[in-house]
Amino acid sequence: MSVPLLADSRLVAGKDLRLEWRSRVTTNQVAPFAILVLVLFGFALDADAALLDRATAGLYWIAVLFSGLLAIQRSFAIEAVDGTRDALRLSGLDPGGIFLGKSAAVAAQLLTLEVVLLGGVAILYGTDLAGVGLLAATCLAATVGIAAVGCLYGALAAGLRVRETLLPLLLLPVLAPVLIAATRAFEAALGTVGVNGWAWVTLLAVFATTYTALGLACFGSLLEDS
Amino acid sequence: MTHAGYVAAGWGLTIGPVAAYVAWTLVRGRRLARQLPPEERRWTDS
Amino acid sequence: MTLSATTRPPAATGDAGPAPGPPAHTGSSGSRVLGTLTIVGVVALVAFGLVISPADVNQGDAVRLMYIHVPAAIIAYLAFFVTAVGSVMWLVRKSTWWDLVAASSAEIGVLGTGICLVTGMVWGRPTWGAYWIWDARLTTTALLFLLFCGYLAIRRIPADPAVRNQRAAVAGLIAFVDVPIVHFAVSWWRSLHQDATISRLDPTIDGLMLFTLMLGMVVFLLGYLWLMVHRFRIAWMEDRIDDVGLDRALDERRAEGQPQPVAAAETDTVGAL
Numbered sequence: 390m391s392v393p394l395l396a397d398s399r400l401v402a403g404k405d406l407r408l409e410w411r412s413r414v415t416t417n418q419v420a421p422f423a424i425l426v427l428v429l430f431g432f433a434l435d436a437d438a439a440l441l442d443r444a445t446a447g448l449y450w451i452a453v454l455f456s457g458l459l460a461i462q463r464s465f466a467i468e469a470v471d472g473t474r475d476a477l478r479l480s481g482l483d484p485g486g487i488f489l490g491k492s493a494a495v496a497a498q499l500l501t502l503e504v505v506l507l508g509g510v511a512i513l514y515g516t517d518l519a520g521v522g523l524l525a526a527t528c529l530a531a532t533v534g535i536a537a538v539g540c541l542y543g544a545l546a547a548g549l550r551v552r553e554t555l556l557p558l559l560l561l562p563v564l565a566p567v568l569i570a571a572t573r574a575f576e577a578a579l580g581t582v583g584v585n586g587w588a589w590v591t592l593l594a595v596f597a598t599t600y601t602a603l604g605l606a607c608f609g610s611l612l613e614d615s
Numbered sequence: 616m617t618h619a620g621y622v623a624a625g626w627g628l629t630i631g632p633v634a635a636y637v638a639w640t641l642v643r644g645r646r647l648a649r650q651l652p653p654e655e656r657r658w659t660d661s
Numbered sequence: 662m663t664l665s666a667t668t669r670p671p672a673a674t675g676d677a678g679p680a681p682g683p684p685a686h687t688g689s690s691g692s693r694v695l696g697t698l699t700i701v702g703v704v705a706l707v708a709f710g711l712v713i714s715p716a717d718v719n720q721g722d723a724v725r726l727m728y729i730h731v732p733a734a735i736i737a738y739l740a741f742f743v744t745a746v747g748s749v750m751w752l753v754r755k756s757t758w759w760d761l762v763a764a765s766s767a768e769i770g771v772l773g774t775g776i777c778l779v780t781g782m783v784w785g786r787p788t789w790g791a792y793w794i795w796d797a798r799l800t801t802t803a804l805l806f807l808l809f810c811g812y813l814a815i816r817r818i819p820a821d822p823a824v825r826n827q828r829a830a831v832a833g834l835i836a837f838v839d840v841p842i843v844h845f846a847v848s849w850w851r852s853l854h855q856d857a858t859i860s861r862l863d864p865t866i867d868g869l870m871l872f873t874l875m876l877g878m879v880v881f882l883l884g885y886l887w888l889m890v891h892r893f894r895i896a897w898m899e900d901r902i903d904d905v906g907l908d909r910a911l912d913e914r915r916a917e918g919q920p921q922p923v924a925a926a927e928t929d930t931v932g933a934l
């Protein structure tokens with residue numbers, strides 16, 4: 390049972406990433422936007438080095454969330470054209486596999502963005518990227534969670550005329566605990582605040598597991614009816 | 616009373632919206648009920 | 662307000678085909694009993710909460726806000742729990758009844774969290790010196806409010822009932838599953854910054870104050886049930902009008918051979934709500 394599920398998810402993820410590779414929307418539009426957000430924070434905070442240093446973790450994750458929203462919208466916009474959604478539904482692929490595949494593709498793009506943004510904060514804010522293990526674990530756990538919720542809500546809002554405005558309203562409150570936990574874990578890794586970062590990573594992992602499970606259970610019915 | 620203004624504001628801001636919601640519920644219920652024949656409203660007993 | 666429902670003449674305006682016979686409203690003998698109890702309870706709560714119960718030693722009379730703040734919070738959590746149950750029941754059994762319960766309960770829950778937030782802020786100003794501090798429970802409630810605003814936004818998007826219910830049920834589950842995570846994240850986060858959490862009510866609470874608080878819970882619970890009954894019936898009628906009412910109304914118009922575009926238009930907009 391689990392083998393066709395994974396095979397299906399690999400198929401869908403491969404399709405999305407191939408599309409992405411050809412259109413290069415993430416690399417040419419979303420990633421520059423993410424860097425732009427960092428620059429704008431620099432303007433807003435008057436390029437105050439001490440202030441930026443304290444706020445780096447939070448600003449980083451805000452930038453990830455906002456640019457991640459674009460990636461998620463993009464991931465379901467490509468299903469909206471040419472009746473691809475119906476094709477996907479009729480393809481006989483396991484809905485759970487489709488969910489995992491789309492999440493994996495979004496997660497891969499988010500991870501790319503996060504690496505770019507890490508370079509961005511290192512250069513623009515002069516952040517010393519210490520605690521690499523904790524940084525990597527935080528990024529991984531947070532990304533899986535964001536991608537899972539994003540794909541659930543993305544499928545839910547897909548095809549609606551109001552989805553551009555609806556998706557942020559739906560997603561951002563749900564992702565609030567991710568923002569809190571990932572920021573605290575980053576602060577621990579960067580040494581801004583002395584907290585136990587791994588405890589926060591555990592919370593992120595719980596979040597990711599919960600929503601991946603919910604997605605596996607519910608994605609089929611979302612795809613069927615809407 | 617020590618915090619009369621705050622207490623009045625808190626209770627007022629509770630009772631006001633709740634009353635408005637109740638009124639809105641009743642009015643909307645009447646308007647909809649007129650559009651449906653009585654046999655669709657199984658709770659009607661008077 | 663329930664009592665007036667019985668005295669008002671039925672269907673006076675009759676804009677979309679008057680229903681003959683019994684009065685057209687969402688009341689029933691059960692809901693009238695519930696409504697009467699609620700009104701009596703509200704009067705008692707006002708009397709106990711604002712007059713009879715004593716002022717708190719530390720908080721002064723600001724404690725009187727707690728008699729609505731705490732019950733509103735508890736009712737809101739209950740309402741969202743009911744929404745989650747309704748969502749699951751829709752997903753498992755495709756039960757329209759449960760879907761309507763989920764929708765009704767979420768709306769009342771948003772009202773409850775709104776009241777909880779407002780009274781919490783009004784209470785915080787004299788007690789903490791600011792309308793908003795990042796207190797764990799207040800922050801959790803604010804996020805809950807926003808989460809279920811999103812749920813109601815999804816419900817309001819016109820779509821085929823089955824599609825809309827499906828979407829809403831999944832959204833309701835996503836939101837509800839988030840509640841414990843939010844609660845955990847926020848309280849953990851705040852406990853890093855504050856050594857002592859400020860308790861809202863003294864543990865050694867005065868007997869009369871405790872009674873008033875309990876009375877508040879009972880009154881809010883009664884009010885929730887009363888609102889649920891009426892709100893559910895509205896949702897039920899909307900569902901029926903979507904289903905059969907519109908066709909029937911149009912048929913009647915045609916049978917009369919006298920199209921009334923104004924009335925038809927109104928039926929349409931109401932059905933789409």
